[in-house]
Amino acid sequence: MGASQMYRALTPDAKATIRAYGLTIAEYVRSQGYSDGEWRGDACGCFDDRCKDGFHHELDDECQCLPAILDELRKAEAQS
Ligand SMILES: [Zn+2]
Numbered sequence: 416m417g418a419s420q421m422y423r424a425l426t427p428d429a430k431a432t433i434r435a436y437g438l439t440i441a442e443y444v445r446s447q448g449y450s451d452g453e454w455r456g457d458a459c460g461c462f463d464d465r466c467k468d469g470f471h472h473e474l475d476d477e478c479q480c481l482p483a484i485l486d487e488l489r490k491a492e493a494q495s
Pocket residue numbers: 461462463466467471480481
């Protein structure tokens with residue numbers, strides 16, 4: 416079981432954004448409801464697996480969902 420296979424869909428950009436917010440990939444994955452640690456959201460980091468199919472943004476556009484999700488997580492953490 417290779418650990419690198421676990422987060423199959425996340426792009427290097429998405430991982431870098433998550434880490435820039437001070438979270439590990441595992442923490443982020445669990446925070447989005449994937450308690451088994453396996454990412455099943457979209458590659459861009461959005462929990463919605465259709466995000467960059469044009470549902471939230473086009474394939475070539477930067478994902479605005481991920482920074483928004485991370486901001487919310489940070490706010491929730493600050494309150495606890
Ligand atoms: Zn999205």
